[in-house]
Amino acid sequence: MLADLTAAGALGEGWRGAFERAPRSAFVPDEIWVDDDGYRLVSRAVNPAEWWVEVNADRQVVTQVDDGRVGGPGVATSSGSMPSLVASMLRHLDVEDGHSVLDVGTGTGWTSALLCTRLGAGSVTTVEVDPAVAAAAGERLATLGLRPSRVVGDGLLGYPAGGPYDRIHATAAVQRVPLPWIEQTRPGGVIVTPWGTPYANAGLLRLEVGERGRESYGRFVGDVSFMWMRDQRPHAVEAPVDRSPDHRGSSPIDPELAEENVHAAFAIGLRVPGVRTLHCWEAADPSGTHRFQLMDNAGSWTSVRFRDWDGVDAVQQAGPRRLWDEVTAARTAWEKDGKPKLTRFGVTVTVGGQQQVWLDDPEHVLH
Incomplete structure (x- = not known):
């Protein structure tokens, strides 16, 4: 997998060593879910060959369905992201030695581990809303001797006690960039987050935080699809009620x-x-x-x-x-508009936290 990422140029400068010291396999749980027209449990103990195929492939590995509840509808709610996407997001994060990073959505712990091996555990704070997921990730991180500051809580609120941060990296999609993220990032800092709408959860936003009292601007830099932050999940998709149309x-x-x-x-x-x-x-x-x-x-x-x-x-x-x-x-x-690609769109976050989406230039706001 690493050889493929390197050959494709997916690994940004300085990240190869981090990926070697924190292999993905160390952070994927022994039980994962494979989508075969509905999620099917795959156990490392029962079927190790299939487990390894999934772990070493450049695709998402689902690690939880239905927020861990039994008997749910079978909706993926936590996962290990595609390695190529992880590499791309870290490249857009553009970290430097000495930077402090807030990692929103600990998940399996893999991205936190990569940040720790690149910057040092003392520079990384990671927050996870699900206590069970957070605990499991903490155990995996500790096994590799990595001990970032770990927080169980709502990632949309950030973690002000660990700030201000030079970078914020999110591993779940938002419909709106939370104002606490802006407030907890140093001016000139960068926020990288999946961003989407209920219609199309598809953008990777790289937002540069403005000076205090000024707006923040960012562009979409890639096509990605991530699970939603729990408090920003769109409403459930259900067939319309059985009534006559107007x-x-x-x-x-x-x-x-x-x-x-x-x-x-x-x-x-x-x-x-x-x-x-x-x-x-x-x-x-x-x-x-x-x-x-x-x-x-x-x-x-x-x-x-x-x-x-x-x-x-x-x-x-x-x-x-x-x-x-x-x-x-x-x-x-x-x-x-000429059928623009999504990378021609961008976002402005105002001082009060309002969000404006624009095409090509912040002055060309979409209404």
């Missing part, structure tokens, strides 16, 4: 265009706040019944048929918002 009609665009690629979805998501999506169909006729559904968790929903999408009843909508109208308008706006 409006029926044809679609002005092929519904495929609503998720044509990550850049289109990301741009649309910026303009349709609070909207989540769901694909559904009947097993007896998947292609004939395939529909694209949207919900905002405030009473508005839309269902769009893929086949014959320009038919008179292809679109059904209900509630105070016309969600498909919003999506088609957002898609049109993205096209008028």
Whole structure:
């Protein structure tokens, strides 16, 4: 795995040694979950070969489902991130000797370990909301002789007692950059965090913190998808309630265009706040019944048929918002802007913590 990351140029300068001294395998628990049309438990003791394949692959390893509860819906809630993404995020963090770092979302402890081996454990504070996950990570870190400052708590609040920090690194996605992160970072410091919308959880944000009393600016530097911070998770995706639509009609665009690629979805998501999506169909006729559904968790929903999408009843909508109208308008706006990639977008965080998203320049704010 390390050889592949090195050959691909994924490891930033100064990080190869950290990855060697803190191998990923030392931080993956003995029981992991593999997605086989639903999560299946894989035990290192029972099936070591499969366990090692998952650990050494450049992909996410799910380490917890349903926040550790038994009998849940089978939703991944904690994981070990893709090694190439970990390397990329650390490269964008741009740490230097002597920097202090707040690692938000300890998870398995691997990223904390990499930061410790690169900067020294005394320079690293790591916070985890789940006590069981935090305890397990602490044991793994101690096994390698690494003892960063460990905190069990809400990472969205940061940890002011350990600040101010030169860098903040988050391993779970946010919809809004928390103001405490800004306040606990030195002016000129950097925050690297996954960032997304309920429609498209897809951006990696690198935010530079402004001087006290000034705004902070950042750009999206990559395409990533991480699990959400628990307190910023979007509402659950459920099929619309069984009621008659307020409006029926044809679609002005092929519904495929609503998720044509990550850049289109990301741009649309910026303009349709609070909207989540769901694909559904009947097993007896998947292609004939395939529909694209949207919900905002405030009473508005839309269902769009893929086949014959320009038919008179292809679109059904209900509630105070016309969600498909919003999506088609957002898609049109993205096209008028020249179909920009997500890396052309950025974020401004005001002194009061308000968030503005812009295209190319902070003056070109998206409303």
